[in-house]
Amino acid sequence: MSRRTAIKTGAVLLGLTLTSCTGEPDPAPSSAAVSATPKPTSPSATFAFGTASQPLGLDPALANDVESQRVTRQVLEGLVGVNQTTGEPTPLLATEWTASADGRSYTFTLRSGVTFHDGSPFNAEAVCTNFERWFNFSEAIRKKAAGTTFKGVFKEHADQAGLSVFKSCTALSPLLLRIDLTERFTGFLQALTLPAFAISSPKALAAGRADVLNLNRGGQVLSAYGTHPVGTGPFRFSAWDSTSVTLVTNKDYWGDRGQIGTIRFVAYDHPQTRLQALLDGKIDGYDAVTVGNFDQLVKRGKQIIQRDPFSVMYLGMNQEIPALKDLKVRQAVELAIDKDTLIRRFFIDNTAQASQFVPPKLSGFNNNAPALGYDPAKAKELLAEAGYKGQPLKFYYPMNATRPYLPTPEKVYAEISSQLTAVGFNIRPVPVDWSDGYLQKVQSPGDHAFHLLGWNGSYSDADNFLAPLFGEKNGEFGYQDAQVFSKIDRARGLPDGKERTEQYQTINAQIAATVPAVPIAFPISALALSDRVISYPASPVLNEVFTKVQLRP
Structure with a gap:
C-alpha cells in the first residue's frame, strides 16, 4: 500500500477567506470544547502521547515552539477559539464581541463563573493584566526568551508605543472589556486564537515571577512560572520531569472535560523510538510520522491521521x-x-x-x-x-x-x-x-x-x-x-x-x-494512533485540545 492511500484525512483546512469578524459571532459555541455544560462523570482515562522533543518552556507568551504550545493549549485558553472545520473565530473565554466601525476598538463580553486553576477569578481585569504584560515586555526579555509572538502580531512593544498596533486594554466591568488598537488590523480576532495570547492567572504570574528569566532548563532560560503555568483550561499542570510533562483534569472546568483524566506528553528524540513506543503499547499516539517509519505503521495496521498542509x-x-x-x-x-x-x-x-x-x-x-x-x-x-x-x-x-x-x-x-x-x-x-x-x-x-x-x-x-x-x-x-x-x-x-x-x-x-x-x-504532517483511539481532533494549525480525543471503553 502506498503512503498516499494509507493516510486518513484528519482535518479540513481552515476556512480560507475569513472575514474580519467586525460583528458579533454565532451566539453559541460550535464544538464540545466550548460547551457550557460539563459532563456529569469525572474523566478517568490516562492518555500517553509521544512528542518529538521536550517543550522549550510553558509560558506561552515566551515560548512558541510546537511542543510548548501542545502542552499550553490544554492548560490555558484565550478570549477566542477556532472552529475546527471552518477556521472561523468562536467563543471561548469571551462569549461575544463587537467591533467599532473603524475597526480600531473591540468590546468583549466574558464568560461568567470561570476561575483559574489557583482559584483566583477570571475577569476583565485579569485579561487586561495579561495584555499589559505582553505589551510591556522589556527588550532584555525579548532577547532571552525562546520565542515571543506579540511583536510579530502587533509590530512593537511599549518601548516603541507609537509604532505599535496595540493601544490599550480597559476593564469596563468585571465581565466586559475593550481593546483599542492604533489602526485597523484585519486579522486581529484570528490572531487572538494564537496560544501566545492565552490568559494566565495574574496571581500565578506574580508568584512565579513570570518576567524574571532566571532559571535554566535544557539550555533554555525561563521563569518559575514558565515551569508551572496556571490558566482556565480543561487540564491543570501537574509535573515536568526529564522525559515528560503530566497534566490532570481540571475538576472545576466550565466546559466539556472529555474522557481523559491524565495526559502524559512523553518526549522521544528519534522517530524510530516513537514508533517502537507505539508498537509496544507505551503510548497511545505520537506526532510527526516520518517517511522512514510510515510503511512500518501501515504494515502493523496502525491508524495514520493526516493534517491538511498549513x-x-x-x-x-x-x-x-x-x-x-x-x-x-x-x-x-x-x-x-x-x-x-x-x-x-x-x-x-x-x-x-x-x-x-x-x-x-x-x-x-x-x-x-x-x-x-x-x-x-x-x-x-x-x-x-x-x-x-x-x-x-x-x-x-x-x-x-x-x-x-x-x-x-x-x-x-x-x-x-x-x-x-x-x-x-x-x-x-x-x-x-x-x-x-x-x-x-x-x-x-x-x-x-x-x-x-x-x-x-x-x-x-x-x-x-x-x-x-x-x-x-x-x-x-x-x-x-x-x-x-x-x-x-x-x-x-x-x-x-x-x-x-x-x-x-x-x-x-x-x-x-x-x-x-x-x-x-x-509539508503534510501526520500522526500515528493506537487502536484505543476512536477519534483525534487533528488540526492544520495544531489546535488540538485533548478533551476532544475519543477512546474505546
Whole structure:
C-alpha cells in the first residue's frame, strides 16, 4: 500500500477567506470544547502521547515552539477559539464581541463563573493584566526568551508605543472589556486564537515571577512560572520531569472535560523510538510520522491521521554574511536546490513544492510568483559572475528534533548541503541540538549563513506567514527591504477583498524575486494512533485540545 492511500484525512483546512469578524459571532459555541455544560462523570482515562522533543518552556507568551504550545493549549485558553472545520473565530473565554466601525476598538463580553486553576477569578481585569504584560515586555526579555509572538502580531512593544498596533486594554466591568488598537488590523480576532495570547492567572504570574528569566532548563532560560503555568483550561499542570510533562483534569472546568483524566506528553528524540513506543503499547499516539517509519505503521495496521498542509519548510539565508549580500549568490542557492528530490525522499506523499511562503489555498497566494527552478549549471555561472571564491559558509541544522514542517532535519541537511557543494559552495556544517537553543541561535544575529527551519501557520491569513518572517529586519535573515515592510504593514490593515489579496500577491512576488530564503515545501504532517483511539481532533494549525480525543471503553 502506498503512503498516499494509507493516510486518513484528519482535518479540513481552515476556512480560507475569513472575514474580519467586525460583528458579533454565532451566539453559541460550535464544538464540545466550548460547551457550557460539563459532563456529569469525572474523566478517568490516562492518555500517553509521544512528542518529538521536550517543550522549550510553558509560558506561552515566551515560548512558541510546537511542543510548548501542545502542552499550553490544554492548560490555558484565550478570549477566542477556532472552529475546527471552518477556521472561523468562536467563543471561548469571551462569549461575544463587537467591533467599532473603524475597526480600531473591540468590546468583549466574558464568560461568567470561570476561575483559574489557583482559584483566583477570571475577569476583565485579569485579561487586561495579561495584555499589559505582553505589551510591556522589556527588550532584555525579548532577547532571552525562546520565542515571543506579540511583536510579530502587533509590530512593537511599549518601548516603541507609537509604532505599535496595540493601544490599550480597559476593564469596563468585571465581565466586559475593550481593546483599542492604533489602526485597523484585519486579522486581529484570528490572531487572538494564537496560544501566545492565552490568559494566565495574574496571581500565578506574580508568584512565579513570570518576567524574571532566571532559571535554566535544557539550555533554555525561563521563569518559575514558565515551569508551572496556571490558566482556565480543561487540564491543570501537574509535573515536568526529564522525559515528560503530566497534566490532570481540571475538576472545576466550565466546559466539556472529555474522557481523559491524565495526559502524559512523553518526549522521544528519534522517530524510530516513537514508533517502537507505539508498537509496544507505551503510548497511545505520537506526532510527526516520518517517511522512514510510515510503511512500518501501515504494515502493523496502525491508524495514520493526516493534517491538511498549513506550513512551509525553507532554507534560511543570512544577508549579514558578506557573500550572501549579493543577489546572484542567493539566486545560485535557489538554482542549486532540487526540491523534487527533497520532497520525494523526505516528505509524506502529497507534500507540494513551494515557490513562496504563503500556502497555495490562502488568499494572497501568487500563481505567478517568480521561481528560478533547478538549474545547477546556471547556479555555477551566477557564482562565477558574483566573484564567489569559496568562502566558507556555516550551515546550521537541528539535531534530535522532528517538526511538522521538517520530519528528518539531519537527512534534509545532508541532501541540501550536497546539492550546494556540487555547484561550488564551501559548506561548513554546524549541527545544534534542538534543545540546546537552536531556534535562538538561528533567529538571532550571528554567524549562521544557512539554516533549516519552517513556519507552521497559526491562523488562516497571509499576514500570519509574511509579517513574522519578513515584516521587519530580523536576526534570522538580515533582510532589509523597506518597501516590503511598508506593503506588509498596509496589507494587514486592508479589509478583506480584492485589494488586500492583490497586495499580498505583489508582496509574495517581490519577496520571491529577492530570495531572502528559499521556500522548499508545503509539508503534510501526520500522526500515528493506537487502536484505543476512536477519534483525534487533528488540526492544520495544531489546535488540538485533548478533551476532544475519543477512546474505546
